[in-house]
Amino acid sequence: MQEKERNSIVKTTVITAGGLLMIFAIAGTQILSIFGITLSSFMIAGGILLFVVSIELLTHGGWRFGGTISDESGVVPLAFPLLAGPGAITTVILSFQTSGLMVTLLSIAIVIGITCVIFFLTGSIYRILGRRGSLIITRILAVLVAAIAVQYVVDGLKTM
Template structure:
């Protein structure tokens, strides 16, 4: 095997691992699925405020994911927290968010602030939620630092582009369409929350 063939094989392996890591993280984060929530949070905001919220959300989520990818296991162990307990806590918070969406059609606690809505609930627990954190921790352990960091950067970049395009999406849907989709999405958020809690409990009881 020549040196060129060795490099080609290494590149193919690296590319496949990176592609798998990007797809897995993108599916878990599901930025397309969070668009209705983003619209619900930012429907009373100006375009500049929406951009600030989206920028705050993706930057905060990216920092959290990178932090947990590198030191997630150590951080949780310092506080005596397991991934299972973290998933249960995140699931409870997500469920509260889903109830807010179903009953009020939006996240009431973001009405009087411009940037903090990008932290809760967008950055956490939706973008950098228990599933995404568990995903990057596993990616770091199985694929290494470079692939994990690149996958986070790629997915966060795609997420920002998707949020940046919410204006034309909102114009197509209109207020009524957005409210309908938000409430439908709230049910999905509740289901995801329950699944996080169930998975966490199963892991705890299984141990």
């Protein structure tokens, strides 16, 4: 990917993930209750979606679904469910309930800021790892993401 296209996707990803997390921090409980969704059901659904993403990364080394719009990959799967997935959304809802709005929003801003810096360093990281190293890392992390996805489903089922 060219640097300009990569930067565009990074911006889309960071803004989307940050926005989603802030919305769910403020109104997550209300949003879920409007639709009659429990936190457990949300975790199960998010876990299944995350598992699909991990299978895609494992088998193809990237995301194949969607159209030809390059910014789409900044939304799915990067912003949601990888960055602002069921675990992160559940965490910000619980953080808001226990620590208040300011602490939760500050935490989101710090994590999104660090994520943005890491994303902008991907060119350097790729030069160090190379194509083969990147594919190996992608597949290893895909297995970890699959395990996290299964854990979300298990945790969701336990709390139902």
